[in-house]
Amino acid sequence: MMLIKKSFFLKFLSFVLLACFCATAAVADSRLIPPDKIVYPKLKFELPKAERVVLENGIVLYIMEDNELPLVNVNAIFRTGSIYDPPGKEGVAELAAYLMRTGGTKKTASDQLDRRLDFLAASISFSMATDHATGDLSVLSKDIAEALDYFSQMIIAPAFEKKKLEIAVQLKIEDLRRLQDNPQRLAFREFNRLMFENDARGRLSTPKSLHAITRCDLRRFHQEFFHPQNAMFAITGDITRDQAINLFSKYFGAWKKGRVSEEAPPPKQTFTPGLYYLHKEIPQSTIVIGQFAPGKHHPDYHAFSVLDFIAGSGGFNSRIFDAVRNNEGLAYSAGSFYRARPAFGIFGAYAFTKTSSTLQALSLINGTVDEIRKKNVTPQELEWAKQSTINGFIFSFTSAEQIAWQQMRNEFEKMPPDYLELYRDKIEKITLDDLRRLADIYLNKTKNVVLILGDSKNFDEPAGDLPEPVLIKPQE
Amino acid sequence: MKRNNLLLLAIFIFCLGFAGRALCFDLEGKVSKTKLKNGITVLLLERQVSPTVSLYIRHRIGAVDEDEGETGAAHLLEHMMFKGTKTIGTKNYAAEKKILDAIEKTGTALDREKQKGEKANAKTIAALSAKLRKLNEEHKKYFIPNEIDRLYTQNGGLDMNASTGQDVTTYHVSLPANKIELWARIESDRMLNPVFREFYTERDVVMEERRQRVETSPSGKLYEEFMSAAYAVHPYRNPIIGWPQDLPWLSPGAMRKYFEKYRAPEKTVIAVVGAINPTETLKLIKKYFEPIPASSAKPRMAEPEPRQTAERRKEVIFDANPMMIIGFHKPNFPVYEDYVFDVLETILADGRTSRLYHLLVTKMQIADKISVYNGLPGSRYPNLFTIFATPRHPHTNAELENVILQELERLKTEPVSEEELTMAKNKLRMEYISGLDSNAQLASILSYYEVLTGDYRYFADYLKNIDKVTPQDIQQAASAFLTKENRTIATLERKKD
Numbered sequence: 001m002m003l004i005k006k007s008f009f010l011k012f013l014s015f016v017l018l019a020c021f022c023a024t025a026a027v028a029d030s031r032l033i034p035p036d037k038i039v040y041p042k043l044k045f046e047l048p049k050a051e052r053v054v055l056e057n058g059i060v061l062y063i064m065e066d067n068e069l070p071l072v073n074v075n076a077i078f079r080t081g082s083i084y085d086p087p088g089k090e091g092v093a094e095l096a097a098y099l100m101r102t103g104g105t106k107k108t109a110s111d112q113l114d115r116r117l118d119f120l121a122a123s124i125s126f127s128m129a130t131d132h133a134t135g136d137l138s139v140l141s142k143d144i145a146e147a148l149d150y151f152s153q154m155i156i157a158p159a160f161e162k163k164k165l166e167i168a169v170q171l172k173i174e175d176l177r178r179l180q181d182n183p184q185r186l187a188f189r190e191f192n193r194l195m196f197e198n199d200a201r202g203r204l205s206t207p208k209s210l211h212a213i214t215r216c217d218l219r220r221f222h223q224e225f226f227h228p229q230n231a232m233f234a235i236t237g238d239i240t241r242d243q244a245i246n247l248f249s250k251y252f253g254a255w256k257k258g259r260v261s262e263e264a265p266p267p268k269q270t271f272t273p274g275l276y277y278l279h280k281e282i283p284q285s286t287i288v289i290g291q292f293a294p295g296k297h298h299p300d301y302h303a304f305s306v307l308d309f310i311a312g313s314g315g316f317n318s319r320i321f322d323a324v325r326n327n328e329g330l331a332y333s334a335g336s337f338y339r340a341r342p343a344f345g346i347f348g349a350y351a352f353t354k355t356s357s358t359l360q361a362l363s364l365i366n367g368t369v370d371e372i373r374k375k376n377v378t379p380q381e382l383e384w385a386k387q388s389t390i391n392g393f394i395f396s397f398t399s400a401e402q403i404a405w406q407q408m409r410n411e412f413e414k415m416p417p418d419y420l421e422l423y424r425d426k427i428e429k430i431t432l433d434d435l436r437r438l439a440d441i442y443l444n445k446t447k448n449v450v451l452i453l454g455d456s457k458n459f460d461e462p463a464g465d466l467p468e469p470v471l472i473k474p475q476e
Numbered sequence: 477m478k479r480n481n482l483l484l485l486a487i488f489i490f491c492l493g494f495a496g497r498a499l500c501f502d503l504e505g506k507v508s509k510t511k512l513k514n515g516i517t518v519l520l521l522e523r524q525v526s527p528t529v530s531l532y533i534r535h536r537i538g539a540v541d542e543d544e545g546e547t548g549a550a551h552l553l554e555h556m557m558f559k560g561t562k563t564i565g566t567k568n569y570a571a572e573k574k575i576l577d578a579i580e581k582t583g584t585a586l587d588r589e590k591q592k593g594e595k596a597n598a599k600t601i602a603a604l605s606a607k608l609r610k611l612n613e614e615h616k617k618y619f620i621p622n623e624i625d626r627l628y629t630q631n632g633g634l635d636m637n638a639s640t641g642q643d644v645t646t647y648h649v650s651l652p653a654n655k656i657e658l659w660a661r662i663e664s665d666r667m668l669n670p671v672f673r674e675f676y677t678e679r680d681v682v683m684e685e686r687r688q689r690v691e692t693s694p695s696g697k698l699y700e701e702f703m704s705a706a707y708a709v710h711p712y713r714n715p716i717i718g719w720p721q722d723l724p725w726l727s728p729g730a731m732r733k734y735f736e737k738y739r740a741p742e743k744t745v746i747a748v749v750g751a752i753n754p755t756e757t758l759k760l761i762k763k764y765f766e767p768i769p770a771s772s773a774k775p776r777m778a779e780p781e782p783r784q785t786a787e788r789r790k791e792v793i794f795d796a797n798p799m800m801i802i803g804f805h806k807p808n809f810p811v812y813e814d815y816v817f818d819v820l821e822t823i824l825a826d827g828r829t830s831r832l833y834h835l836l837v838t839k840m841q842i843a844d845k846i847s848v849y850n851g852l853p854g855s856r857y858p859n860l861f862t863i864f865a866t867p868r869h870p871h872t873n874a875e876l877e878n879v880i881l882q883e884l885e886r887l888k889t890e891p892v893s894e895e896e897l898t899m900a901k902n903k904l905r906m907e908y909i910s911g912l913d914s915n916a917q918l919a920s921i922l923s924y925y926e927v928l929t930g931d932y933r934y935f936a937d938y939l940k941n942i943d944k945v946t947p948q949d950i951q952q953a954a955s956a957f958l959t960k961e962n963r964t965i966a967t968l969e970r971k972k973d
Contacts, residue, residue: 032563035627035661043654045527068525069909102828118827119899121906138910167841174844174868181694181796281795284687315636316558316625326621329680332688352688384630391632394652398526399913 047420048397050234050404052411053245059252062234062408063244066400072144072237073401074151076135077412079261080225083130083200089213091205095168096160096218097128100135103164105153110161113150122147124154130201131264131341132412133225141238145247152251155226160218173207180474184352187286187453190278190474194449195290195346199267206476227258232412234404266295266343271449275469278453285358285454289365290348291447294438296340296413302426303434304345304442305338309385310377310435311369311443312336312349317384323368324351330361342413347442355455362452363463366445373439382432390424507922507932508754514770515742518761519922519932521749523915528634529750530650530915531659534927537738538643539716540778540854548718549730550738551640552682556731557647558624558638559673561665565623569671572618576673579611580728583676587725608676619673624662631655635916640716642854644927650916653751657760664764667739675728683724686717694796694968702801702966703853705790706860710781712853740771747923750915778857781805790966800873800967802880803860806957808851810929815941816953817850817861822900823892823950824848824863824883829899831883832863840879842871855928861957873967887954891947904942 050064082093101124104110117124122139124147135155139147179186189204196202233252235244269292294300312320312335324334334351349369353361397403410419452459456471510518539550562569586604589596628636628649636649651659690696700715707713717723746765748757784805807813824832825848836843844866851859865876911917926932 032665033661035564035658038657038661040654040657043527043652048526069913071909071913114828118829119895119902121899121902140906140909167838170841170868171837171844177869178797178844178866183692282692284684284692315629316622317629322622325681326674326677329677330684332681332685353684354687384626388629388632391630391652392634394526394528394632395634395650398528398915401913 043394045394048403050236050400050407051241052407053241055228055245055248055252057228057253057255057257059228059248059255060232060408060411061244061248062232062236062404063241064234064236064400064404065238065240066236067238070141070238072137072139072141072235072239074135074137074148075234075236075401075405075408076155077232077408078133078135078226079230079412080128080133080221081131081264082128083264084221084225085200085203085205085209086217087203088209089217090203090209091172092213092217092221093133094128094205095165095172095210095213096158096221097126097133098168098172099160099165099218100126100154100158100222102168103161104159105150106157106159107153108150110159110164113154117147117150120147122150124151126154144239148247148251152255155231156252156255158218158222160215160222162215165213165215165218169210169213172205172210176205176207183280183282183284183286183453186280186474187278187288187451190276190453190472191288191290191348191449191451193475194276194451194472195271195292196267197271199270201267204475208476225261228252228255229258229260232408234401234408236400236404263343267292269344273447273449275450275467276452276472277456277469278451278472278474279456280453281455282355283455284352284354285361285452285459287351287353287358287362287365288348288451289350289362289448290346291442291444291449293338293345293347293442294340295344296342296415298345300434300438301340301345302423303430304347304438305340306382306385306389306427306430307372307377307435307438307442308336308338308347309389310381311372313338314385314388319368319372320349320351320365323364324353324361328360328364330354330357330364334361334365342415355458356460358452358454358459359462359466360460362450362466366464369443369445373443377432377435377439379432382430382435386427386430389427393424396420508758509926509932510758512741512762512766514766514768515740515744516765516768517745517926518758518765519745519747519926520752520754520757521747521918521922522752522754523749523918524751525915527653527751528650528915529653529656529748529752530648530919531656531663532646532648532745532747532916532919532923533663534647534745534747534923535645535739536643536743536856536927537645537734538641538854538856539714540642540711540856541738541776542711542714542734545722546726546730547714548682548716548723549726549734550645551716551718552679552723552726553731553734554638554640554645554647555678555682556672556675557666557670558622559678560620560623560671561662562669562671564627564662564665565620565671565673567618567620569618572615572671575611575615575618576671579608579615580675582608582611584727584729587727591725612674612677615673621674624666627658627662631658642712642716643856644924646920646923648916648919650750656748656752656757657764660760660764664768667741667744667765667768670735672728672731675731679724679726682717686720686723689717690715694794695799697794698792698799698801698966698968701790701792702803702964705788705966706803706805706964707781708784709779710857711778712781712857712859736771741765741768742770743927745923745927747919747926749919749922781858784962784964787960788964790964792966792968793971794968795970796968797866797869798873798967798969799864799866800876800965801862801864802877803852803862803964804957804959804962805858806850806861806953808855808857808859812941812949813953813957814851815938816945816949817957818904819897819900819942819945820887820950820953821848821850821861822903823896826900826903831896832865832880835883836865836876836879837868842868842875842879844868873969877965877967884954884958887958888951891951894947897945897947897950901942901945905939908939 050062053061085092120143124137126135137151193202294304312318321335324331331351331353336349339346349365351361506521508520542549566572582604589600632652634650638647690700704713825846832846836846847864849862852862867876922932
């Protein structure tokens with residue numbers, strides 16, 4: 001017994017040594033070519049497209065069949081938004097969307113809808129943004145007719161049941177209460193309020209405004225915005241073109257036409273640049289910095305995306321991430337963000353760092369951004385950002401749902417019809433001069449709103465010249 | 477790791493028997509499984525949906541495998557694996573190595589001095605800190621930072637990331653389908669020759685990660701305290717990110733120890749899903765990964781958790797709104813009861829008509845949120861059936877607890893209805909199917925199951941088992957496990973003045 005064990009052990013040892021030897025030999029082997037020198041086979045890629053049809057009552061419908069799984073997805077987008085909340089009744093839009101799902105329809109009571117959808121394991125949800133709303137349905141293909149029936153009822157004829165409205169108001173108030181417990185959510189909400197001063201986008205719901213909302217407000221809001229001219233749909237998955245059109249005609253055919261809503265006006269941009277503190281006694285500060293930037297319709301949109309990639313959203317190698325996290329170890333999360341809407345954009349930076357390195361991290365971000373502006377982006381960086389964007393482009397086309405949704409959103413946002421076709425070319429043509437020009441306009445720290453949520457009494461000493469901080473209170 | 481992955485696997489075998497349709501997603505016939513000479517398992521699945529590919533590497537090593545006093549090591553090691561290799565990220569490795577050694581020596585001395593606490597010599601600390609800073613600056617001359625990320629990103633990589641769980645550590649990326657060789661070159665190299673650069677800075681990054689996920693997050697804090705109460709002995713009691721008394725002192729030596737001990741081919745599973753030619757891909761993988769030596773790592777089982785004999789309670793004081801977690805010990809997958817608890821999880825809290833949601837949120841209106849998870853914090857060892865709840869102001873944790881426990885008691889005396897059971901099974905089925913619609917999800921599921929159970933086909937009987945679950949099974953499981961002496965209740969409350 002012993003002997004066997006021993007010999008096994010010896011055998012095992014020699015095997016390991018041998019294997020190690022192989023491995024060591026392999027290191028010097030030509031196998032390890034420098035990764036940049038690998039030659040790749042050519043990639044075949046054709047831009048896949050969903051079909052666009054217009055139904056009799058004007059509904060735009062994108063269709064893409066895909067039979068891999070027995071599922072159907074429906075995505076909808078609506079021209080509306082929380083910017084249309086009546087003053088003093090902030091929250092109407094969001095509650096309308098929530099109640100469309102939970103408040104029953106004129107034909108079917110909410111309890112009945114919940115039971116059937118749960119039984120079918122189908123999911124329906126609506127969500128409200130500042131300048132649009134979305135709706136999503138996901139269901140087994142065998143149940144698509146029944147589920148689409150409910151989906152259409154919720155969109156066309158919601159009942160906004162009183163009892164469900166009361167629950168929704170209470171849950172929203174609870175959500176606001178618990179927002180105070182989440183530093184990142186709270187900081188970004190307050191940052192938005194500062195950026196959108198004197199603008200409908202900065203008017204957010206409060207317990208008071210929520211209590212003021214009645215079913216009548218929801219009905220009025222729904223009537224104004226939810227009609228075929230304000231909606232677009234995409235249906236994808238295990239369904240044929242004809243089935244899709246038939247079902248949509250059946251369930252959305254009687255939907256009465258309405259007036260197309262006006263474009264949401266761009267924000268007034270009357271915000272006050274400066275340094276704002278939001279005091280909360282926690283061991284880590286949330287820093288959010290930002291200013292306005294080009295929108296999606298602006299000719300500089302592509303170039304600005306590349307600038308943002310280099311500044312802080314392009315991962316480990318982007319400047320802010322590298323400076324704050326890799327170099328100094330001051331944060332786990334740090335970088336930049338560029339949120340572009342058709343008519344405007346917001347460019348910003350963020351870092352979450354311990355109380356004692358708060359102002360050091362702020363200076364580091366400011367210094368890093370200043371450096372981009374003064375010393376320019378390098379040709380290697382530009383090449384890295386362009387190649388990353390161009391090579392990664394194919395990942396926007398990995399499922400039927402994604403492909404159709406993207407085309408629908410582009411039409412909804414009035415992007416040029418050849419937007420996707422030309423995307424890579426436009427990125428390819430961006431020059432260092434473009435970035436220099438944009439950095440000069442938009443990477444100006446004196447124009448920034450800077451919000452720091454944290455234990456402001458114990459921040460470190462400011463490293464450079466910082467404006468006098470203004471202490472703000474979160475919205476009640 | 478999301479529990480869902482486990483469930484999702486079941487669909488591979490489950491044939492959606494809709495009459496006249498050929499929708500059976502028969503992955504068993506499509507997945508090819510190969511064991512390389514050194515023990516690495518390779519799973520390949522061709523899926524020509526888009527010219528992309530998702531690549532997953534999973535190692536059967538996690539926080540649960542850490543030694544006492546070194547909690548957080550597996551996770552910090554995962555961070556260190558992004559710092560390059562002997563040939564990636566260096567201008568001259570031989571010269572760089574000397575500085576890295578000096579950095580480690582200085583850093584170790586600095587840690588040792590700091591650990592003396594009040595007796596530490598301030599001058600020594602200042603001198604060593606200055607020296608470390610200087611060495612770090614010097615190191616920059618030889619080091620090309622972030623090369624792994626740059627290579628992947630520039631070549632169109634998406635979702636390049638890694639994760640550390642209690643059970644398993646995962647490295648994954650999606651690439652254009654023609655660039656698999658880049659992945660093979662990088663990943664085989666880091667399984668063989670990783671270099672742990674910028675160690676002390678990265679340790680600070682992880683401390684910030686801890687502040688972000690735990691110290692400033694009421695739910696993170698409560699979860700940590702809950703687990704440490706629910707497990708008295710077993711290492712599942714330790715947080716993946718590490719205890720604050722261990723994390724600041726983790727050493728490069730500990731990184732090497734875990735790397736050597738566990739980064740073994742026998743415990744490694746690779747899954748590649750997407751627009752591939754399986755034969756070509758396997759050839760490439762063999763070329764790059766087969767030279768990795770087999771290892772002598774011996775499997776070690778964690779000390780079993782003794783049977784709980786009395787209810788445990790923990791109160792966390794935190795400046796935030798109240799919340800609570802209730803958990804019960806139970807067997808882990810693939811013991812039959814685990815399937816029963818999957819069904820029960822769905823009955824209790826999946827959907828607006830589920831028992832607890834309907835009762836607490838809609839009917840009584842005392843809860844803000846309610847969710848149930850079967851199988852936390854891992855699946856390699858017996859785990860927990862857990863209930864997370866937040867009261868709606870002005871209601872309290874105590875009120876929620878009362879109602880939830882009453883509902884659990886009811887499970888023992890009244891069988892669930894056939895309608896509820898069917899609904900739950902429908903939902904589980906839907907969950908599987910909708911999780912199969914991407915290369916990344918498929919690669920994730922295949923590799924997870926393989927690394928956890930040793931066979932990705934283990935899920936073969938999953939839905940069959942789910943379908944077997946009867947109202948009596950639920951009643952029995954509830955009676956056996958959802959008992960007072962088997963439960964832990966952790967609550968978070970604001971400080972009472």
